[in-house]
Amino acid sequence: MRAGYSLAELVVTLALAALMAGMAAPTAFGARDAIRALSAADYVAALLDVARTEALRRHVNVAIRFEPEAAGFRYTMVADGNGDGVRTAQVLSGIDPPLRAGERLDEQFPGVTFGIAEGVGPIDAGEPFDNRDPIRFGRSRMVSFSPTGTCTPGTLYIVGRGQRQLAVRVLGATGRVRVLEFNPALAGWQPR
Numbered sequence: 001m002r003a004g005y006s007l008a009e010l011v012v013t014l015a016l017a018a019l020m021a022g023m024a025a026p027t028a029f030g031a032r033d034a035i036r037a038l039s040a041a042d043y044v045a046a047l048l049d050v051a052r053t054e055a056l057r058r059h060v061n062v063a064i065r066f067e068p069e070a071a072g073f074r075y076t077m078v079a080d081g082n083g084d085g086v087r088t089a090q091v092l093s094g095i096d097p098p099l100r101a102g103e104r105l106d107e108q109f110p111g112v113t114f115g116i117a118e119g120v121g122p123i124d125a126g127e128p129f130d131n132r133d134p135i136r137f138g139r140s141r142m143v144s145f146s147p148t149g150t151c152t153p154g155t156l157y158i159v160g161r162g163q164r165q166l167a168v169r170v171l172g173a174t175g176r177v178r179v180l181e182f183n184p185a186l187a188g189w190q191p192r
Contacts, residue, residue: 033111037160038181040109041192044156044168045177048143051077052175054099055145061085062099063144063152066135069104072113073135076102086144105158114156117163120182123155123189134158143170151175166192 047064055062058079063086066073077099080086090096106113114134122129137143137154145151153172159165165182167189179192 033161034164036109037112037158037162037164037166038192040105040112040160041158041166041168041179041181043108044105044158045179047075047077048168048170048177051143052145052149052151054079055147056149059147061144061146063096063142065091066114066141067102068141072104072106072115074102074104076100086142088142109160111161113159115159116157117159117165117182119184119187120157120165121187123167123169123180137170145175149175 051062051064054077060083061080062077063080064075064077065086065088066075076091078086078091078096079099081090081095081097084090086096091098116131116134118131120131134157135141135154136156137152140152143152143154143156151170151172154170156168157165158168167180167182169178169180170176171178180189181192182188183190
């Protein structure tokens with residue numbers, strides 16, 4: 001009877017284990033990237049809900065302002081400081097103060113940014129659609145919530161590694177926030 005394993009048996013076993021780990025790695029990394037993109041969309045939706053709650057609580061307009069940078073967008077939550085709404089010039093001059101420090105999506109969720117993947121179409125048929133503009137609140141780069149709960153309607157497009165495409169949509173009359181996901185197989189958007 002033998003009392004152990006030969007070196008050849010050990011090498012073959014280790015080679016098979018390494019091969020199996022190598023085959024599983026892309027799936028594990030793909031799942032991690034998908035979870036990051038989904039988590040980022042949920043985070044942005046929650047941030048919009050916080051801004052709406054702050055507007056109701058403070059009885060002033062509260063906005064999230066998106067500033068383009070070389071590699072994406074920095075966003076900051078700001079409050080109306082003088083009763084005439086949140087305005088870019090007043091944010092820059094300090095009249096409309098920030099409620100939080102600015103941040104970038106990829107700082108919180110590596111590999112995830114505001115963007116639109118190739119081949120993604122509009123959420124609503126006939127909607128004007130420019131795949132170079134992932135921040136859509138009319139002509140503004142701000143979503144503003146009023147003390148009555150209404151807001152600027154619009155959509156934020158979020159893309160992760162592997163081209164996982166999501167959208168966070170804000171409905172103006174109610175301030176309700178929805179997260180949608182693009183399904184490439186159906187070439188359309190679905191609620192998440």
